[in-house]
Amino acid sequence: MFVLLWTMNLGAWALPPGAAKPPDPQDIAAEAVERAGLPPGDIALLDHPKYKWQHLQTAHFLLHHDQKMFAAKVARMGEQFYDSISADLPGLRDRVSPERSHLFIFRDPREWKAILASTPGLDPWAVSFVRGNVMLLQETGASPADKMDLLAHEMTHLVFNRFLPVRLPLWLNEGLAEYYGEFAYRAAKGMGQSKANAFRPLKSWMPLAELLEASAYPAAPAEASRFYATSKYLAGFLLLDQPRGKWEAFFARVLAGESASAALLDTYGWADVGALEKAFARFAR
Ligand SMILES: [Zn+2]
Structure with a gap:
């Protein structure tokens, strides 16, 4: 049984006492919305008369919404998630800055269905997604915490797209997004979170040999959810159960362009994927 508390890793998450509060988001007029770097499809979305977008601007984001409270x-x-996720990427800079990322917020499930139908390559179960420097976020979830967990998941992809010089393998990209999705909101709220709570015993997982090489999402919803769960647990295993120095060495090798699977086994000293799976099983069960 694993009992390390997340609060031991809290470090960068909470604002230090006396830290300046970030400025409030600014309402801006449609004519003032920056469009530099926005692909034609997203410009069309921005200009589509069906959506009566209003706009909010922060240091890193332009939000397009039809209800200010949630936006x-x-x-x-x-902005808080941006700060805490990027704090875990020491030595990397935001390569997109000063350009802002665009966040389109959808509240109507019918509008979301239309977005899914008009976006090639998306799986029908997608609830929100990031493409390049743009996030399409659906307001969905049973509670405010669920909604913010989803935002933290997507924000991980957005921050990675802004900071990372390489594309991460699918399991690592989704595993880290799930990891931050689990912890970022609660940590920002100062709520404690234990490993036991976030990583309950996993009944079944995708064989790691398959997971590590996956380059597309499984089509069936049950398989897709197994893929996400296994990715999340593997990220949790590496970040919470293994020495942090190894994580840093592994991640640096991936960013340098090495194969993630080879770098993973070599950095952590597992002879093969079977040895990794054996160690992982002790964490996941
Ligand atoms: Zn994702």
Whole structure:
């Protein structure tokens, strides 16, 4: 049984006492929305008369929304998640800055269905997604915490797209997004979170040999959810159960362009994927 508390890793998450509060998001007029770097499809979305977009601007984001209350929360939490996720990427800089990322917020499930139908390559179960420097976020979830967990997941992809010089393998990209999705909101709220709570015993997982080489999402919803769960647990295993120095060495090798699977086994000293799976099983069960 694993009992390390997340609070031991809290470090960068909470604002230090006396730290300046970030400025409030600014309402801006449609004519003032920066469009530099925005692909034609997203410009069409921005200009589509069906959506009566209003706009909010923060240090790193331009939000397009039709209800300010939720959008303002996304703006504030988004900036906090940006700070905490990027704090875990020491030595890397935001390569997109000063350009802002665009966040489109959808509240109507029918509008979301239309977005899914008009976006090639998306799986029908997608609830929100990031493409390049743009996030399409759906307001969905049973509770405010669920909504912010989803934002933290997508914000991980957005921050990685802004900071990382390489594309991460699918399991690592989704595993880290799930990891931050689990912890970022609760940590930002100063709520304690234990490993036991976040990583309950996993009944079944995708064989790691398959997971590590996956280059596309499984089509069936049950398989897709197994893929996400296994990715999340593997990220949790590496970040919470193994020495942090190894994580840093491994991640640096991936960023330098090495094969993630080879770098993983070599950095952690597992002879093969079977040895990794054996160690992982002790964490996951
Ligand atoms: Zn994701």
